[in-house]
Amino acid sequence: MNIAVLSGKGGTGKTTVSTNLSLALNANYVDCDVEEPNGFLFLKPNIDNVYEVEEEYPVINKEKCVGCGMCVKVCNFNALAKVKDDILVFDKLCHSCGACQYVCKFGAIEYKKRVIGRIESGSAFGINIKQGILNKGEPMAVPVIKKMLSSINRNELNVIDCPPGTSCNVVNSLKYSDFAVLVTEPSNFGLHDLKLAIELVKMFNIPFGVVINKDNGEENIIKKYCINNNIRILGTIPFNKKTAELYSKGEILYFDRDHKNIFDELVNNIREVLPWS
Amino acid sequence: MKIVISAKGQDINDLMDVRFGRCRYFQIHNLETGEFKVLENAGQKSGGGAGIAAAQQIIDEGVDVVITGSLGPNAFDLINKAGIKAYKCDEISIKEVIEKFKNGELQEINIAGPSHHGM
Amino acid sequence: MELVILSGKGGTGKTTIATALSELAKDVMRVDCDVDAPNFYLYYQGQDVERKDFIGSKKAFIDKSKCVKCGICKEICRFDAIDIKKDQYFVDSFSCEGCGLCTIACNFKAISMQDEKTADVYITKIEKGLLSRAQMEIGADGSGKLITELRENAKRYNKENKLTIIDGSPGIGCPVISSITGSNAALIVTEPSKSGLEDLKRVYSLCKHFKIMTFVCINKYDINIEVANDIEEFANNNNITIVGKIPFDEKVMESINNLKPITEYEESRANKAIREMWEILKSKIN
Numbered sequence: 001m002n003i004a005v006l007s008g009k010g011g012t013g014k015t016t017v018s019t020n021l022s023l024a025l026n027a028n029y030v031d032c033d034v035e036e037p038n039g040f041l042f043l044k045p046n047i048d049n050v051y052e053v054e055e056e057y058p059v060i061n062k063e064k065c066v067g068c069g070m071c072v073k074v075c076n077f078n079a080l081a082k083v084k085d086d087i088l089v090f091d092k093l094c095h096s097c098g099a100c101q102y103v104c105k106f107g108a109i110e111y112k113k114r115v116i117g118r119i120e121s122g123s124a125f126g127i128n129i130k131q132g133i134l135n136k137g138e139p140m141a142v143p144v145i146k147k148m149l150s151s152i153n154r155n156e157l158n159v160i161d162c163p164p165g166t167s168c169n170v171v172n173s174l175k176y177s178d179f180a181v182l183v184t185e186p187s188n189f190g191l192h193d194l195k196l197a198i199e200l201v202k203m204f205n206i207p208f209g210v211v212i213n214k215d216n217g218e219e220n221i222i223k224k225y226c227i228n229n230n231i232r233i234l235g236t237i238p239f240n241k242k243t244a245e246l247y248s249k250g251e252i253l254y255f256d257r258d259h260k261n262i263f264d265e266l267v268n269n270i271r272e273v274l275p276w277s
Numbered sequence: 278m279k280i281v282i283s284a285k286g287q288d289i290n291d292l293m294d295v296r297f298g299r300c301r302y303f304q305i306h307n308l309e310t311g312e313f314k315v316l317e318n319a320g321q322k323s324g325g326g327a328g329i330a331a332a333q334q335i336i337d338e339g340v341d342v343v344i345t346g347s348l349g350p351n352a353f354d355l356i357n358k359a360g361i362k363a364y365k366c367d368e369i370s371i372k373e374v375i376e377k378f379k380n381g382e383l384q385e386i387n388i389a390g391p392s393h394h395g396m
Numbered sequence: 397m398e399l400v401i402l403s404g405k406g407g408t409g410k411t412t413i414a415t416a417l418s419e420l421a422k423d424v425m426r427v428d429c430d431v432d433a434p435n436f437y438l439y440y441q442g443q444d445v446e447r448k449d450f451i452g453s454k455k456a457f458i459d460k461s462k463c464v465k466c467g468i469c470k471e472i473c474r475f476d477a478i479d480i481k482k483d484q485y486f487v488d489s490f491s492c493e494g495c496g497l498c499t500i501a502c503n504f505k506a507i508s509m510q511d512e513k514t515a516d517v518y519i520t521k522i523e524k525g526l527l528s529r530a531q532m533e534i535g536a537d538g539s540g541k542l543i544t545e546l547r548e549n550a551k552r553y554n555k556e557n558k559l560t561i562i563d564g565s566p567g568i569g570c571p572v573i574s575s576i577t578g579s580n581a582a583l584i585v586t587e588p589s590k591s592g593l594e595d596l597k598r599v600y601s602l603c604k605h606f607k608i609m610t611f612v613c614i615n616k617y618d619i620n621i622e623v624a625n626d627i628e629e630f631a632n633n634n635n636i637t638i639v640g641k642i643p644f645d646e647k648v649m650e651s652i653n654n655l656k657p658i659t660e661y662e663e664s665r666a667n668k669a670i671r672e673m674w675e676i677l678k679s680k681i682n
Binding site: 008009074076077095096097098099102103165166167168170171175186187188189192193196199200203221 | 411432433435438454472474475490493494495496497500501509532534535536537538649652653655
């Protein structure tokens, strides 16, 4: 069972919700925000396993290559170029689609692997923790996300900390999800971005609910919107100095007496929608 | 000698574009014959690897010199390997760019600019 | 004159400041290049005067009348983008990366690459001028190409060469570079946090490379004076003018919630600081 935690924009508290929810659920925490994985900063796990994520890229066998340039022509990603009779490969732009190899009549293209990121796993506070890290300067996060999500056991309970926004990175995280928790904050910007996130989860037909961060307990536009549109509010996280202080110190809210019940309640609410054993 | 300049417009009085991969046009001027032609930049249309597509296009045109604002690492690599000399200029009219080039007032581009993360 | 407002990381108040400055400058052309979270236009009730499809990529499309269901496309696709449902092959456009291999492999010419619209681009008429903006399709990625388009659109509607204020893209990738190149001045909005300073450094190096007049504004400077001082030191060492130090002000949140530019809050401390900043900025860029 995979629970995806996402938010339309950055800075809404997605990581706060996912890390604490993992602890409250006693579930595995999986950080898919591979460009800026922050969950480990709070959970501080012991890492006992690291493995590299590799992507394939073409290598030109100069003895076999006749410089016809067919490979350059079919590459839709501009990863190949022809200068004089030489074929040059720009591996970072390669999507490993295989088109160049397919069209080469001379068998001059082989694929090699290069490392684009890594996946670290470990444990903290009795839960398993995994994070994907995309190497600096690498433009494509999707292979790391795919690799990580295909490696998790869907029979277990997993909380997936998604990348921000509604880009293809998020789409790829959602493909593996059974339920979505949308984190937002009570402002017009928050509502605008929440609507985008809702559109996205609806496309995938994933059941979902909303968590309102920085909630002052009063009526607000998010609550109004959710009620009018029959959207389940799973919980709220208060906006006060203590919460902010704990956060800035990198401490875990779930271990604080005043905050524990927020996440326990969140768990109960999710259970109502998504029964599991 | 054939020189190519990244341009904002199709006319010799239009301004140079300091961008290479995403400029709108390339103006190719033959300094000996005075001939000139304008190409729409192929890089402008690509989602990713704009600099590579643009460089490939001008390499295929067989130019000797490229004048632009700066080159990303990929484009720089290609231009360099193709033996094309690259020069730097600011956003002034193409006409003035050519004058400056003829007078040897332009500085050669020897290092690539910052990467655009391949997007 | 094009002034681009940048930040590096999200949430530093870039849009708040871009909105305030365009209010103060009065007669301006606005461009929202923050295409992932296009919040600039939320402040304004407007009417779209132009809408165009933006074609950001190509995706494979299977012509059912030509498909003989041999299955080769599904077999060779490395993105698992081709599937079969009710005995029909189809392309899952979220998974398709547009490589075109299936179009080559299909012996029956049943697959073609078709333009995919990734955004709508608009020119919106608001009470105080025009705004060039985009609304991306869900699951689409912003690209330098889209930013270039937004700026070109703005230029078409700005024949009189009015001041253009660009709400820049976050991060330091290709979209940011596309929002910087060719503009005349950049204002980097930063906040006093470790990641704020790191991002400032990265964005500044881009501006420097493209030789753009660069200014810095420290937003919410009083939430961490120590880091704010580090930022000032960095600016001094690099000869960057700090044009404004804006205090933390709860009125800013209120202004966002009421969708009123902060400049309409006369008593707001942030408003006052932004106004002072604008006077300095105006004298520097003119």
